[in-house]
Amino acid sequence: MDKINRGVLENLLKTMLKIRNFELAVEKNFQLGHIYGTAHLAIGQEATAAGSIAAIKENDLITSTHRGHGHCIAKGADLKLMMAEIFGRSTGYCKGKGGSMHIADISAGNLGANGIVAGSAGIATGAALAAKKLGSGQIVICFLGDGALNEGIWHEAANMASIWRLPIIYLCENNQYGMGMPIKKATNLDKLSDRAKGYNIEGLTIDGNDVLTVYETVSKISADVRAGKGPVLLEAITYRIRGHSLRDAQRYRPEGEAKKWLTDYCPIERFKKYLIKAGYITQPEIDNITMKVNEEIDAAVKFALESPFLDVSKVAEDIYA
Amino acid sequence: MDKINRGVLENLLKTMLKIRNFELAVEKNFQLGHIYGTAHLAIGQEATAAGSIAAIKENDLITSTHRGHGHCIAKGADLKLMMAEIFGRSTGYCKGKGGSMHIADISAGNLGANGIVAGSAGIATGAALAAKKLGSGQIVICFLGDGALNEGIWHEAANMASIWRLPIIYLCENNQYGMGMPIKKATNLDKLSDRAKGYNIEGLTIDGNDVLTVYETVSKISADVRAGKGPVLLEAITYRIRGHSLRDAQRYRPEGEAKKWLTDYCPIERFKKYLIKAGYITQPEIDNITMKVNEEIDAAVKFALESPFLDVSKVAEDIYA
Amino acid sequence: MREISYAEAVRECLRQQMQADDKVFMIGEDVGLYGGAFGVSVGLIAEFGEDKIMDTPISEQGIVGIAIGASLLGMRPVVEMMFSDFTMLPLEQIANQAGKMRYMFGGKAKVPIVIRTPGGGGIGIAAQHSQSIEALFLHFPGLKVVMPSTPYDVKGLLASSIKDDNPVMFFEHKLLYPTRADVPEEPYLIPLGKADIKREGSDITVVATSFMVQKSLKVAEKLSGEGISVEVVDPRTIKPLDIGLIAGSVKKTGRALLVEEACYTGGFTCYLASEIAKHCFDFLDAPVLRVTGLDCPIPYEHNLENAVIPDEARIEKGIKEVLG
Amino acid sequence: MREISYAEAVRECLRQQMQADDKVFMIGEDVGLYGGAFGVSVGLIAEFGEDKIMDTPISEQGIVGIAIGASLLGMRPVVEMMFSDFTMLPLEQIANQAGKMRYMFGGKAKVPIVIRTPGGGGIGIAAQHSQSIEALFLHFPGLKVVMPSTPYDVKGLLASSIKDDNPVMFFEHKLLYPTRADVPEEPYLIPLGKADIKREGSDITVVATSFMVQKSLKVAEKLSGEGISVEVVDPRTIKPLDIGLIAGSVKKTGRALLVEEACYTGGFTCYLASEIAKHCFDFLDAPVLRVTGLDCPIPYEHNLENAVIPDEARIEKGIKEVLG
Numbered sequence A, B: 001m002d003k004i005n006r007g008v009l010e011n012l013l014k015t016m017l018k019i020r021n022f023e024l025a026v027e028k029n030f031q032l033g034h035i036y037g038t039a040h041l042a043i044g045q046e047a048t049a050a051g052s053i054a055a056i057k058e059n060d061l062i063t064s065t066h067r068g069h070g071h072c073i074a075k076g077a078d079l080k081l082m083m084a085e086i087f088g089r090s091t092g093y094c095k096g097k098g099g100s101m102h103i104a105d106i107s108a109g110n111l112g113a114n115g116i117v118a119g120s121a122g123i124a125t126g127a128a129l130a131a132k133k134l135g136s137g138q139i140v141i142c143f144l145g146d147g148a149l150n151e152g153i154w155h156e157a158a159n160m161a162s163i164w165r166l167p168i169i170y171l172c173e174n175n176q177y178g179m180g181m182p183i184k185k186a187t188n189l190d191k192l193s194d195r196a197k198g199y200n201i202e203g204l205t206i207d208g209n210d211v212l213t214v215y216e217t218v219s220k221i222s223a224d225v226r227a228g229k230g231p232v233l234l235e236a237i238t239y240r241i242r243g244h245s246l247r248d249a250q251r252y253r254p255e256g257e258a259k260k261w262l263t264d265y266c267p268i269e270r271f272k273k274y275l276i277k278a279g280y281i282t283q284p285e286i287d288n289i290t291m292k293v294n295e296e297i298d299a300a301v302k303f304a305l306e307s308p309f310l311d312v313s314k315v316a317e318d319i320y321a
Numbered sequence C, D: 001m002r003e004i005s006y007a008e009a010v011r012e013c014l015r016q017q018m019q020a021d022d023k024v025f026m027i028g029e030d031v032g033l034y035g036g037a038f039g040v041s042v043g044l045i046a047e048f049g050e051d052k053i054m055d056t057p058i059s060e061q062g063i064v065g066i067a068i069g070a071s072l073l074g075m076r077p078v079v080e081m082m083f084s085d086f087t088m089l090p091l092e093q094i095a096n097q098a099g100k101m102r103y104m105f106g107g108k109a110k111v112p113i114v115i116r117t118p119g120g121g122g123i124g125i126a127a128q129h130s131q132s133i134e135a136l137f138l139h140f141p142g143l144k145v146v147m148p149s150t151p152y153d154v155k156g157l158l159a160s161s162i163k164d165d166n167p168v169m170f171f172e173h174k175l176l177y178p179t180r181a182d183v184p185e186e187p188y189l190i191p192l193g194k195a196d197i198k199r200e201g202s203d204i205t206v207v208a209t210s211f212m213v214q215k216s217l218k219v220a221e222k223l224s225g226e227g228i229s230v231e232v233v234d235p236r237t238i239k240p241l242d243i244g245l246i247a248g249s250v251k252k253t254g255r256a257l258l259v260e261e262a263c264y265t266g267g268f269t270c271y272l273a274s275e276i277a278k279h280c281f282d283f284l285d286a287p288v289l290r291v292t293g294l295d296c297p298i299p300y301e302h303n304l305e306n307a308v309i310p311d312e313a314r315i316e317k318g319i320k321e322v323l324g
């Protein structure tokens, strides 16, 4: 590992804490009845979003998934506007029209979560095409679940990205399940990154719960991608600690599996230990960061709760430009 | 090469001649104005259909493509009913309702040509699933063009065939072009069979203009596939001698390319030479086979020409079972 | 008879049909241990095993293609598409392959597949998981389209759909799953193509589909207190359509209100309205009106969502408007 | 002004729009050297290069997805889908992503893409290459749907579609490509959402789309010899629909025949008929009739195909039936 600047390390930790505690707040407020509908939590997967997005430039682009809060936060979203959206308020990113699965902030480079599995595979690829055409130097990270790699549109998009050498990273967060379907039953592969071979692009599998590995890998490949070496399929091994959505009876997974991942491989605890051990940071400093993060989240919840709903007379606005 | 029985060799030649001369008859009758609509000729690709289908059992199954006459003939279709269909007559396989792109003979194991590129990828896979469920011992050859491998549905189907170890061969006839698009521009692969790696299935590339190679390869892999070893992607390198369809200005390909393939790599001429040289057959015997084939084709054209069109009052029949 | 829920009625039908015919099997995303996103198939995998209750990767086009291919060999697959919105992905396979194969092949193929899928809004999951897009499938010859509105109907119509030799699109509704009613235990069939008068009346005919049948019945009940007699007709299958029964009712009452959840432009009731105009022109005392979803994607937030989807107030207003 | 064909008018518009705005580019299967299946883009690749005239693999979902993504960054892609039938494959991307993005994102996205595609039958290529499925797209909020019937209209409507900030489905027609008429050389715009009276008349309003406009005009001409005065109205864009102009015409004539090539059940004219019934109830002297394609896949053989698609005789018969 090259020496990483302390600010970067602190930010990685801070982003992960933001994601974790934001998700916990969503969960709690759902239980309290403040959130109608559903959401898909990224608890346990903080390192992939935080590490990868920290490694690209601010004006680079991402597309996200139904499990998108983490990507959104790592891309610098305003937690107030996110929480307000999840609460369905008019002050949210989408005025309450989109909700958790459709948060986007195009001007900030977040081209949107997506309710359709792999629904953004083509969109991300098109953004990479446009970046290339416009010579903007931007690259795109297309976040995908493990299950998403089995959708046809991903195949079509990856092939075109390969032939046109587009500046895009398909970042597959392999959290072991697509809803209740273990990825080992949904594909016949040891490594999902082997899919890359079918398009003659680079494929890599990394520990997605080690934020530094994610950060360093994406730093390296993003430079290649930016230099025009073509797309990469990066598989980050991680685990979905919570159920698929806020309403999942979890009939399908072995008792204790989630708990084991949380105790043994929690990306946040691992990183904290590493930082302290390597002397980058002290426990009081961590506590301080955590406190600030929690304040921000509390403020976001307060903002959301106090925000008005959109007047129903405006329901059919925003359809056409 | 193991010793092949003379009857098999003769049949391979006969099937190829049938395909070639059938296609020439279609072309001629189109020019004569007897065929309305269009057709996609398999001239130059006779060895893939003839060699592969000769290597499987009679009750095995195939699905075909828009360029399907060869597959259909090799599967034992009645040339009269085929020609009548292409002529749009009520005596044709589909009563004139389907035409060249939709010929099927389900009871004979031909599950149909398809107007949609890769449209039969899932259908073929489902037939393989049913064969497995029913324990019928049947296997399926799913014919696909090179262009078809870029369709999403193929990806989805191939993945499921892999996880369920279905008895299916995806036989990709790489004839270098998808309409006017050179496959080298449409993918970034040296060998299309590398796509197999993305599903952890066997992938092979062979000379598709050498009918014995096709026959022997499919004989071998069909035994494996039948034994439950899972699907195979077999790429057969060949060349489309004619335009994409009967109406193609062919603006896209280099002058002389098709001619060169026809003179240097014609699957039929190569096979004839081999058979004569190896002493399997004599020129007079070949002439005799050719004569018989031509008689059959002439009879098919006559049958087609003399057959009535379907009464228009029956146009809306056959929609529901 | 015992009272069971709509979801239980679907499950019971699946169980009975799989028991009766070993060609019948289920295939779809998370239909196995997960039990389906709405719990419809919970427990079936324990009963029938992985061979009959097939969990798939997330590959909608492939799933439908596979069902078609299996059906050509005599199997009778019942596909579950987790949300009806996702039927857009395999539309080509459904409409262009399954629906046209028999015709293109000159009458020589049968494609007995059923695609079950929950439509509709109301649970706060926004624009890509809440649509009512059954009208798309109306437009394609070769398909049948079923929209059961009660636990009793869903069981009998699903059984008929599974026994039908044609591809059938079978639209359930998320909000109907928990609704309960008397359902016979033994298997029974309700023929496809027969509408049902859910409530008799004489002043106006309300034709409604799926969950809108329930809402319309509530309004009819309420209005009966005001002396308005509303006949509620449920087409049950929108393709084939029992225009005979519907037109008969409209001729009797002279007035019609059509209610559906789908977007206004291009919904099923457009077709229905044009058919009623054609069959009942001389019997109509007022224009046929339609109460439908707005031409608007389904929003996330609850009140907004409720503003898009027809509610009882809008149905009542529609009835009164037609009554003049 | 010179006479050019419909196909040439499309090409000229593409050329002019690409010259005027370097954000505009074409993408699709074989749009380059091949020049498109119907030769529409022949020569453009020589003029603009591979960067602006992008040949793709056979990957319809991916192509549309890519166009959407590029449009989010300010590009204005014009997609060619080789046959309108193939728009079923990327339906999810078109209807569920492109059409809803702006709404789902609270009004903060623009998706300026055009999907050009030839619909219709008549050239003997059977059920999967001959459909008229524009009605599918009517049903989805967020989309616009254009169906030009003349060389003049196609040039002006395509220019407006390219400049529009919303996703536009642009249905050309195979049999219209060779039709010729006067078309100005300079670029011009025809606004989306404005119908056009293609022929004035007083006895009956015929509303027809795409190639059916041409057939209807021939019938109108013929019937004028019999003293029947037919007004032919072309909606030009079926979404948004200029119901004002159409209803005005129907109110004037008191009678309407609606003509479209698509299948009978669920076609655009179902919606139109229901709108006319609503807007013109008190003005109608006869039921609104529809002349449409049969509810039948398009057969291969020429006479069969002609029996499915409306011809002049059926239009004439329809007019006479409405006139009573």
Ligand SMILES: Cc1ncc(C[n+]2csc(CCOP(=O)(O)OP(=O)(O)O)c2C)c(N)n1
Pocket (backbone or CB within 6 Å): A040, A066, A067, A115, A116, A117, A144, A145, A146, A147, A148, A149, A175, A177, A178, A179, A240, A244, C029, C058, C060, C082, C086, C089
């Ligand atoms: C096209 C489509 N099919 C199915 C679904 C239902 N669904 C939502 S998320 C999901 C699982 C996705 O798995 P994966 O891609 O691994 O992402 P994860 O949920 O694990 O983050 C499924 C099946 C959907 N939203 N879209």
Ligand SMILES: Cc1ncc(C[n+]2csc(CCOP(=O)(O)OP(=O)(O)O)c2C)c(N)n1
Pocket (backbone or CB within 6 Å): B040, B066, B067, B115, B116, B117, B144, B145, B146, B147, B148, B149, B175, B177, B178, B179, B240, B244, D029, D058, D060, D082, D086, D089
């Ligand atoms: C889904 C779809 N897209 C496009 C087409 C138009 N089309 C017909 S054949 C063809 C080329 C197919 O190429 P390939 O698979 O290599 O088969 P070949 O024609 O070379 O035999 C195309 C683009 C189609 N029929 N279906």
Ligand SMILES: [Mg+2]
Pocket (backbone or CB within 6 Å): A145, A146, A147, A173, A174, A175, A176, A177, A178, A179
């Ligand atoms: Mg997953």
Ligand SMILES: [Mg+2]
Pocket (backbone or CB within 6 Å): B145, B146, B147, B173, B174, B175, B176, B177, B178, B179
């Ligand atoms: Mg090819």
